[in-house]
Amino acid sequence: MSVRVSAIRVGRSKDVPFAAAVYGAAGDEKIDIHMFMFVIEAAGTRIVVDTGTLDPEYVRRHHPYAFVRTPEELPETALREYGFDPDDIDYVVNTHLHWDHCSNNDLFRNAQILVHRRELEYAMHPLPLHERAYEKLPGLQAPWMSAWDRTEALSREQQICPGVTVVPLPGHTPGSQGVLIEADNGRYLLAGDAMGVYENWNPNDWRKSIAPTIHTNLFECYETFEFVAGLDCEVIPSHDHRILDSALFRHSVRT
Numbered sequence: 087m088s089v090r091v092s093a094i095r096v097g098r099s100k101d102v103p104f105a106a107a108v109y110g111a112a113g114d115e116k117i118d119i120h121m122f123m124f125v126i127e128a129a130g131t132r133i134v135v136d137t138g139t140l141d142p143e144y145v146r147r148h149h150p151y152a153f154v155r156t157p158e159e160l161p162e163t164a165l166r167e168y169g170f171d172p173d174d175i176d177y178v179v180n181t182h183l184h185w186d187h188c189s190n191n192d193l194f195r196n197a198q199i200l201v202h203r204r205e206l207e208y209a210m211h212p213l214p215l216h217e218r219a220y221e222k223l224p225g226l227q228a229p230w231m232s233a234w235d236r237t238e239a240l241s242r243e244q245q246i247c248p249g250v251t252v253v254p255l256p257g258h259t260p261g262s263q264g265v266l267i268e269a270d271n272g273r274y275l276l277a278g279d280a281m282g283v284y285e286n287w288n289p290n291d292w293r294k295s296i297a298p299t300i301h302t303n304l305f306e307c308y309e310t311f312e313f314v315a316g317l318d319c320e321v322i323p324s325h326d327h328r329i330l331d332s333a334l335f336r337h338s339v340r341t
């Protein structure tokens with residue numbers, strides 16, 4: 087089966103404490119949190135997974151991150167550089183509705199937006215602690231609402247097309263989900279923030295994986311780790327630049 091996946095970087099938050107990504111991490115190590123959009127081409131279908139952030143000035147105004155973006159990393163520019171027209175995208179999967187995963191949904195005017203039902207419910211009524219992550223703030227419209235009329239709520243595992251299946255991965259948020267890809271060189275999971283960086287995931291023993299620092303249910307985080315271990319796949323974290331070395335993106339060529 088021919089499946090092609092591209093990882094398109096659309097900016098990064100610089101010098102974020104490592105402890106903000108890996109629960110209980112000690113020390114003052116800093117890392118860059120990379121923002122990616124993924125484009126999957128399979129069986130004549132084009133699917134975008136996560137849509138990134140708005141512009142750096144907006145991000146810095148509303149979030150405590152030193153977010154930067156080169157002109158080439160502007161989402162529409164980057165997509166076209168890779169040969170994709172946003173109008174040709176059939177589906178957008180939001181792994182969850184945190185601000186850095188769904189802020190350009192409206193760019194994909196002809197796409198159906200696939201979000202887990204529990205995520206939509208929580209995005210409307212998050213704990214105060216999580217309101218900023220959903221941009222549920224006075225004077226702001228939550229970013230996922232820009233395409234709410236094209237949004238479909240999923241409540242379970244769902245195949246989008248042969249080789250591409252959305253799977254629930256709760257814990258980071260109530261309705262987190264990932265995308266399982268059957269490529270000709272193996273199985274891969276776009277994991278969203280269930281595993282934001284490689285240090286969240288231990289491929290040899292899921293019990294030694296470490297939950298993301300931001301989570302709504304620690305027990306679900308570990309049920310998700312056990313579930314992922316059973317998928318027998320390579321995990322692709324959402325925010326880790328080292329994913330670009332994965333064989334999944336071997337066919338990813340800029341036009």
Ligand SMILES: [Zn+2]
Binds near residue numbers: 182184258279
């Ligand atoms: Zn998140």
